[in-house]
Amino acid sequence: xxxxxPVRNAAADTVREPSGDLGIAVKRKRPRWHVPPLSWVVSxxxxxxxxxxxxxxxxxxxxxGERTVEAIVDAFAAEHRLSFHEARVAVTGYLxxxxxxxxxxxxxxxxxxSS
Amino acid sequence: MQLWVWRHIRVELPxxxxxxxxxxxxxxxxxxxxxxxxxxxxxxxxxxxxxxDLARLASDYLAKLRLDGTMPDAAPVQSGDWRGPxxxxxxxxxxRLSRHLAEEGCLVELVLLWPDGLDPQREGSILASxxxxxxxxxxxxxxxxxxxxxxxxxxxxxxECKAEPALAQLAFRDARATREETFQRLGMVPEWLDxxxxxxxxxxxPRDLRAEKGTFTFSPPWGAKGYCAEKENVPFSARxxxxxxxxxxxxxxEGLRRxxxxxxxxxxxxxxxxxxxxxxxxxxxISGPDGADSKGLAGTRLSCCEGMxxxx
Numbered sequence: 001x002x003x004x005x006p007v008r009n010a011a012a013d014t015v016r017e018p019s020g021d022l023g024i025a026v027k028r029k030r031p032r033w034h035v036p037p038l039s040w041v042v043s044x045x046x047x048x049x050x051x052x053x054x055x056x057x058x059x060x061x062x063x064x065g066e067r068t069v070e071a072i073v074d075a076f077a078a079e080h081r082l083s084f085h086e087a088r089v090a091v092t093g094y095l096x097x098x099x100x101x102x103x104x105x106x107x108x109x110x111x112x113x114s115s
Numbered sequence: 116m117q118l119w120v121w122r123h124i125r126v127e128l129p130x131x132x133x134x135x136x137x138x139x140x141x142x143x144x145x146x147x148x149x150x151x152x153x154x155x156x157x158x159x160x161x162x163x164x165x166x167x168d169l170a171r172l173a174s175d176y177l178a179k180l181r182l183d184g185t186m187p188d189a190a191p192v193q194s195g196d197w198r199g200p201x202x203x204x205x206x207x208x209x210x211r212l213s214r215h216l217a218e219e220g221c222l223v224e225l226v227l228l229w230p231d232g233l234d235p236q237r238e239g240s241i242l243a244s245x246x247x248x249x250x251x252x253x254x255x256x257x258x259x260x261x262x263x264x265x266x267x268x269x270x271x272x273x274x275e276c277k278a279e280p281a282l283a284q285l286a287f288r289d290a291r292a293t294r295e296e297t298f299q300r301l302g303m304v305p306e307w308l309d310x311x312x313x314x315x316x317x318x319x320x321p322r323d324l325r326a327e328k329g330t331f332t333f334s335p336p337w338g339a340k341g342y343c344a345e346k347e348n349v350p351f352s353a354r355x356x357x358x359x360x361x362x363x364x365x366x367x368x369e370g371l372r373r374x375x376x377x378x379x380x381x382x383x384x385x386x387x388x389x390x391x392x393x394x395x396x397x398x399x400x401i402s403g404p405d406g407a408d409s410k411g412l413a414g415t416r417l418s419c420c421e422g423m424x425x426x427x
Binding site for chain 1: 131149151152262279302395
């Protein structure tokens with residue numbers, strides 16, 4: 001897991017909100033049932049926004065597609081003066097939420113996949 | 116090497132090994148440490164009524180591990196008072212060594228995993244560091260884990276332990292729940308501390324805490340300058356103080372409240388400070404029927420760094 005690389009969803013747009021939080025607009029997949037004539041009546045937003053607080057924004061900022069999870073944890077630990085495992089729990093919690101909401105994907109090295 | 120003290124057992128482990136699992140049960144339990152990639156050490160204990168026949172235990176254990184195939188190449192090892200097998204478990208070289216700690220009345224087993232091969236010097240130094248942590252003056256018992264170096268009153272049980280990102284907390288209580296002691300270490304302080312440490316501390320103490328009657332003298336235990344003030348405004352009116360020790364600005368508060376159906380007096384004292392060396396907020400709180408003194412908390416009952424530590 002530490003060797004994996006979080007990669008941002010290329011179709012996601014980020015918006016800095018006045019409160020300082022970061023909003024990530026992730027495009028939604030159109031549901032199968034959302035077809036005319038139902039779609040004429042029921043409107044669905046084309047995007048879903050994930051809001052991140054200051055700490056979450058830092059984690060998002062570190063996910064540049066180049067850094068591994070381990071490098072992100074190290075950077076986060078140095079920034080907040082945490083131990084490695086404290087930072088690991090915090091960072092993987094954020095990453096897990098971002099993956100669930102479609103803002104991030106995880107790229108796993110091929111030798112790990114084969115094993 | 117980093118010192119850990121848990122269940123009155125002390126052990127020194129490499130700096131980058133962190134405790135990820137723990138038990139609060141003093142009769143039987145275990146703690147486990149990991150480096151950033153895998154578990155490296157496990158210390159387990161089992162209370163015994165008398166000293167065991169360790170040679171017999173070790174030989175039986177060795178035979179069992181060989182027989183059930185857990186450690187087919189198990190070989191007996193003896194290092195000082197420690198005995199046990201060493202061999203490969205699931206392809207990983209593993210040492211399983213035990214000894215009896217007479218002062219604690221328990222059998223302890225240390226399991227060490229060697230993914231990069233055996234390091235005899237490291238194993239020897241870890242084994243040599245494991246011993247009983249004797250009671251401190253006044254019956255205080257030391258606990259050292261997760262960055263907390265705490266002295267809890269004797270006779271209290273560890274009733275709560277939190278080890279979360281940026282939050283470590285140890286809480287002790289006696290069997291009748293009349294005395295409680297809490298030690299905290301909080302990180303990422305700039306992210307959540309709005310206001311001063313004093314404001315934060317005042318928010319932590321019971322709302323009905325009131326200053327005790329009588330004369331009040333203040334002499335900081337570190338011999339540094341300090342001041343005291345009695346805050347009269349409602350609702351908080353307990354006594355607050357501030358002192359400075361080795362660059363640590365310690366905020367303290369103490370007072371009296373009435374607890375339970377019989378409205379018995381409960382003394383409460385707490386201290387909090389920011390440690391400049393690690394940027395964490397430390398807090399110690401003690402409450403009980405006998406007088407709790409806030410002046411002896413910081414640096415004595417809870418230490419954060421070399422600058423604050425007055426023992427060892």
